[in-house]
Amino acid sequence: MSTADDAVSDTAVRVSSRGSPRPEVLTPLGNGEPPVSVARLLRQERLKKGRQQRRPLRQRVRGATLTTASLLVIGGGAALLFLVPIVVDPAVATLRADFAPRPAACRTERVERFHTLSACGWSSCREGCTSDLYRCLHVYVSYVPAADEPAPPPEAVLLINVKTCGYPPRVNCSAFELAYGVEGREFPCYVSRANLSVTVTDFREGESAVLLAAGVGAPAAAILLGAITVALLQLQPACWKRRKVGHAESRPPVSQRVWSTSVSPGSSAAMSGSPAATLSAPERQPRHTQRQKPEILKINVW
Known part of the structure; x- marks a missing residue:
């Protein structure tokens, strides 16, 4: 059979179940087994590489x-x-600020409202702690302290909290003004022991420590x-x-035996042509060196 006939016999064409020809090159294995598709070999190689690359x-x-x-x-x-x-x-x-745990009886004495930046150095209530003050509310109160508390000043300022600001829904300045911005309004308030001229409307003992x-x-x-x-x-x-x-x-070093045959020029073995084999002394090398360097058979013939 010629070379062309061998090439034709080594290559086959598979037909799909639908009847349309689907060319697929088959590679003979050469050992009597049926031919294997090249695409299948490529898929197997890709799967093998994927398994090796997977961590x-x-x-x-x-x-x-x-x-x-x-x-x-x-x-x-x-x-x-x-x-x-x-x-x-x-x-x-x-x-x-060290507010007193027991509330005092407060009464609104004076209320001032400003709409200029120069007059709004502070405010009894402000929504947002980073915005500029173009509208502010000043509420001044007088209070009767609880028992065993020092004498109050003639007038104190009323604040929604010690920072005079906050964010909704906890801080609502419109509701604060309606509730406390009316002269003659009486309500309970909490007085600061560090500064007796500062009062707040709401205080819960221990809440600040938990939040901190x-x-x-x-x-x-x-x-x-x-x-x-x-x-x-x-x-x-x-x-x-x-x-x-x-x-x-x-680990204890493992001895490695290296066989070498060396024949001197003037020996009888060299003259007769039969080399004499001698066993060299065992050499001690680390384990990792033994794995990297295989044994080498050295033959020196003079």
């Missing part, structure tokens, strides 16, 4: 844990920056947990590598 479960879990810990650090830092002006700062100011602990403790715990996890995951591979190297060095 093991341990590395995937380590990567997911490292990503989660990094997100904890970033999220905790962002939350701390966001909570400082809204929760932490008012809670610290409330604790420093939650506003600082939760983000700080997230940052600390994430940082420790990242540090452990980054230091763990280096520790394992040093441990493996130390364990390999601590």
